[in-house]
Amino acid sequence: MNGLQILGTGRALPAHRVTNDDLAQRVDTNHEWIVARTGIHERRFAQGETLTQLTVQAARQALERAGLTVADIGLCITATVTPDYLTPSQACLIHQELGLPEDCPAFDLSAGCTGFLYAMETAAAMLPRMSRPYALLVGGELLSRIVDMDDRSTCILFGDGAGAAVVKTDPEAPWFCHLGTRGRQEVLWALGPGNHPAYLHMDGQEVFQFALETVPALARQLLDKAGLDKDQVDWYVPHQANHRIVASVAKRLKVPLEKFYENIASYGNTSAGTIPIALDEMVEQGLLKDGQWVMCLGFGAGLTWGGALFRWKSMEER
Ligand code: UT7
Numbered sequence: 001m002n003g004l005q006i007l008g009t010g011r012a013l014p015a016h017r018v019t020n021d022d023l024a025q026r027v028d029t030n031h032e033w034i035v036a037r038t039g040i041h042e043r044r045f046a047q048g049e050t051l052t053q054l055t056v057q058a059a060r061q062a063l064e065r066a067g068l069t070v071a072d073i074g075l076c077i078t079a080t081v082t083p084d085y086l087t088p089s090q091a092c093l094i095h096q097e098l099g100l101p102e103d104c105p106a107f108d109l110s111a112g113c114t115g116f117l118y119a120m121e122t123a124a125a126m127l128p129r130m131s132r133p134y135a136l137l138v139g140g141e142l143l144s145r146i147v148d149m150d151d152r153s154t155c156i157l158f159g160d161g162a163g164a165a166v167v168k169t170d171p172e173a174p175w176f177c178h179l180g181t182r183g184r185q186e187v188l189w190a191l192g193p194g195n196h197p198a199y200l201h202m203d204g205q206e207v208f209q210f211a212l213e214t215v216p217a218l219a220r221q222l223l224d225k226a227g228l229d230k231d232q233v234d235w236y237v238p239h240q241a242n243h244r245i246v247a248s249v250a251k252r253l254k255v256p257l258e259k260f261y262e263n264i265a266s267y268g269n270t271s272a273g274t275i276p277i278a279l280d281e282m283v284e285q286g287l288l289k290d291g292q293w294v295m296c297l298g299f300g301a302g303l304t305w306g307g308a309l310f311r312w313k314s315m316e317e318r
Contacts, residue, residue: 004123076095119138178306188203
């Protein structure tokens with residue numbers, strides 16, 4: 001199957017910062033507990049911004065960095081569980097705002113925090129059949145919409161934000177991907193519209209154990225597929241759910257923690273947003289260099305998990 005090359009990335013975060021001390025004024029918690037148990041110092045909550053505004057801002061930046069225009073895009077996928085409308089999809093709202101071409105299909109994909117990995121693999125499969133070789137992939141959430149601000153076990157974890165990537169299908173690009181699902185509604189769920197608040201409910205410890213069971217095995221599976229050793233991977237880009245999960249995964253894989261990119265301290269868990277936001281920050285900081293191996297690893301509601309292992313190509317080499 002053709003691989004994907006990431007040509008440009010973007011991100012957008014709401015302006016409003018919510019510190020741990022802010023949350024401690026509402027629920028029985030404190031900064032020390034949150035930092036020790038999660039690594040989170042603050043998160044962003046939208047105050048008036050819509051998901052459309054954030055995702056469009058991230059998408060515009062990704063297009064600009066890719067040196068492409070909307071007329072080049074042949075596919076648009078958004079990974080989210082908190083779209084602005086039930087219908088049309090968030091991807092259609094982005095399509096409208098950006099003025100994407102009519103022969104560019106646009107749709108949403110719901111795979112919880114693994115959504116961006118599902119979007120990448122879907123694009124890898126679909127793009128060779130599209131009229132143009134470029135896709136706009138967006139992952140973003142306004143989780144503050146569905147977080148119960150009186151539940152201290154969840155309100156401290158989640159945040160709002162969006163990331164985007166413009167990708168190109170490439171038969172030469174090494175691309176190793178694995179996606180998994182274990183249908184388990186009762187571990188992490190939120191009801192749709194109705195008489196009940198659509199709050200997020202989570203068995204935190206079960207998600208924690210699930211992550212430690214699946215993510216190291218997923219990383220090994222990808223390394224096997226690629227015929228690489230763990231030390232040949234230059235960057236691991238994990239879903240940002242909990243620093244302790246990242247540290248345990250690194251320990252189990254016997255990979256130095258410094259090879260795992262982390263930004264959970266600033267944003268908390270933005271679900272489908274974490275991986276594209278992280279990639280965009282890494283680009284901006286000059287961390288991703290031509291020829292480097294990058295492994296993205298995600299897990300979340302579903303339960304779902306997914307990983308992608310690919311080679312970074314710098315703009316100059318394209
Ligand atoms: O993207 C995927 C989405 N979700 C995740 O990845 C979540 C994965 N799970 C986690 O990150 C962790 O399980 C949590 C951060 C949610 C919780 O950490 P924990 O170390 O598993 O804590 P716990 O649930 O075992 O709770 C320990 C104690 C409990 O008190 P008791 O029963 O020991 O007296 C909780 O009531 O900590 C209490 N607690 C809190 N205390 C202060 C729970 N939340 C808080 C809080 N502040 N915010």
